[in-house]
Amino acid sequence: MLYREAGQFKSTYLADSAIFPLRQDRIAMAVLLAIAFIVVPLTATPYLFSAILIPTLILALAAIGLNILTGYAGQLSLGSAAFMAVGAFASFNFILRVPGIPILVAFVGGGLCAAAIGIVFGLPSLRIRGFYLAVATLAAQFFIIWFLTKVGWVTNYNSSGVITAQPIVVFGYRFDAPAPKYLLVLSIVALMALAAKNMTRGNLGRKWMAIRDMDVAAEVIGIPQMKTKLLAFAVSSFYCGVAGALFAYAYLGTVEPEAYNLDLSFRILFMVIIGGAGTILGSFLGSAFIVLTPIVLNVTVGWLDASGLHVPASAGSNLEVIVFGVLIIFFLIVEPLGIARLWSIGKEKLRLWPFPH
Amino acid sequence: MQFFFEVLIGGLLSGVMYSLVALGFVLIYKASGVFNFAQGTMVFFAALTFVGLTEHGLSFWMALPATLVVMVLLGLAIERAVLRPLVNQPQISLFMATIGLSFLLEGLAQIVWGTSVRGLDIGVADEPIGWIADRFGLNISKFDLVAALIAAVLVAALAFFFSRTRIGRALRAVADDHQAALAVGIPLQQIWGIVWAVAGAVALVAGLLWGARNGVQFALTFVALKALPVLMLGGLESVPGAIVGGLIIGASEKLAEVYLGPMVGGGIEGWFPYVLALVVLLFRPEGLFGEKIIRRV
């Protein structure tokens, strides 16, 4: 009843191709942004900022990156974390070696380096398809992390392998406390998500999806395969690179190769698939799911323990792993197209609610 | 030169062990198009179950069939509970489901049998074979050789199973074309169940050998990461590909580590197989033995 398009007519293609063609959606988005930018910073606890909100946003950004590549352009990647690492280490070196460089410029530089490396590892996609392509991205994953560990110059000859990240300073303001860090991350992620939405809803997004759905037919209607695929690799890696820099500077506080292991790559892929491949919204939902589930499980086990049911520590962590695995399988079985799909089905239902027909 | 051959043979023999894991992947991929990432965890699960049973007083020859039964049941259960509800879904969703499955199995095995690292003795020592050392001056591990022989026997048995039995023929038909196989009355789901059960049994053999060599511990799940480049190099749906791929990866990895590693600071075993597989794929995009995909419009 409340959620329907009746009476909202569009007289221009501009209005029809807007991101949120429906008034209700626009209002909801405005409210959501107001909460994220105003209410949350005023009310949230430091724990909420550093353990949940900041990682969710940063990983959502990485998931958007992977979604562009895998969800839109159809190129499977198991190496997103490696491109994040490139972004983090490149940013570190920019700040270290270029005196007076603004940190945001360093982040962009990190993203650009990741994009360049992404193009290199994307080249095999012109010949190799499907699961075989996973080998190229896995090669990137293992090689890049090995390289960052072995080559002293990139870590500034740090012996421990764990570098403390330089402080984030923008226009003389030091982003130390969780709330300002959150706002910085939120702003960057919101802007980049908007840009991603714009790219994917327009001609570029259609080209990517055309390559994904049927590359031979795409070429026949004049979509150059090489350029389109490599652009997907570049844009995707740029997003991952910036996310990687934020991950190091705004979340971990350290720059270390081991943080960007294969496990993180898998987690980001989970976010894309469980959230919904080929949707920007899904990247956020997936990220929230993957970040929150272990925390909720951990709290639940702790709560069980406290309420008298003794759970040995090792059993607790194993239980978490089991439930996490089961939840993933469950979600895939219930909705193989992701949570974002559930969301749009929900909206369809809401159009009719509370009347069944 | 002698050292070179030692490294080469050692590499080839450990390559056979990679093949063993890759074989489990190939069976399932061939029959159902599922890229089963949980194969590595199944290897771990099998080894841990076996060791757990022997710790509870079962002898080697009692624990072996018991674990085999567990693995076959596990395979059937996975097919029934995870894969069947996901039939006709995108391959990547199936792949993700198997990663979820590997979490589940990993937690399950450790909750039942505990997390401590355990040794596994299958009665073959990891020591040089005397008469080869005497006659040729080569140090070849007895364990590696026996493991390679067991793997060879298993491969031969599987080859026989596929080419000579009714189920094997049905399986090849299913691998060729699901729809056509259904149309001529091959029970698709039954075949998938069998394949998962066989993959469980293969995981048991791999688990015993790998467990005996490296100890039964969580790190055993990482053998999947060794098997991936083997698979890609050989071709995802090819049994001979898994064997040859394993030999190539095993040998080249060891040689690279010994001769190339010191030049670049070592530790290249982690990525070298992937880069090698990648280079091969650039020339043969479907692997050495994979089916050539003809793309049509």
Place this chain on the structure above:
Amino acid sequence: MTAARSIGGTILEVDAVSLAFGGVKALTEVSFDVREHEIRAIIGPNGAGKSSMLNVINGVYRPQRGTITFRGVPRHGVNPYDAASSGIARTFQNIALFKGMSVLDNIMTGRNLRMKASFLEQAIWIGRARREELDNRARVEAIIDFLEIQHIRRTPVGRLAYGLQKRVELARALAAEPALLLLDEPMAGMNVEEKQDMCRFILDVNAEFGTTIVLIEHDMGVVMDICDRIVVLDYGRKIGDGAADEIRGNQAVIDAYLGVAH
């Protein structure tokens, strides 16, 4: 009906094209021409090399020998991208739509060559990127109206019935505003009403936009009715070429279709 159009000079010339896959000869020394604004049919029994011929014209296959001259530019072999940019569009025998996209998006991809905004402009969604999106949308809507598929604009193509999918594929090809349109069995698998609709669309496209059309079709009634000239292929060789009446009386064609005692 065809008299209203003025058929012009040669737009496409196929000269002695030979194509083989390994040892199998798909096309042997095939030559024919297509004149501007005409509807040209390629007919022949199954496996005669008709689809291969179209694939050679728009660069999916590269012939071992022979030349394709399109709009006065001779080419030995082109790639599909060049063919598309030079103004050749086509549909496929087994529908090649983008399954995960809506009807509207599918047709919009047909106009990708006319959209020049860089990815950065698209990311910011101002100026040229937005203008191009809206202008091209207007052109696409005109095609949607023309082919009478307004009601399924937002539907994912995977959910459409076969006949409608064929129509969407035609719309995508038309969106490119091609000079030469290749249609591979546009009416295969359709019932009589759907065939009549499709015939009407083909004739309208030809009459209104002046698009030159080369089509493959098995329904002889349709071919004889709507086509100006016909090429007949059999076992990869040309065995007939001419207007409908000439083809009807051609002994080689009758033999190929009806069979002949060897």
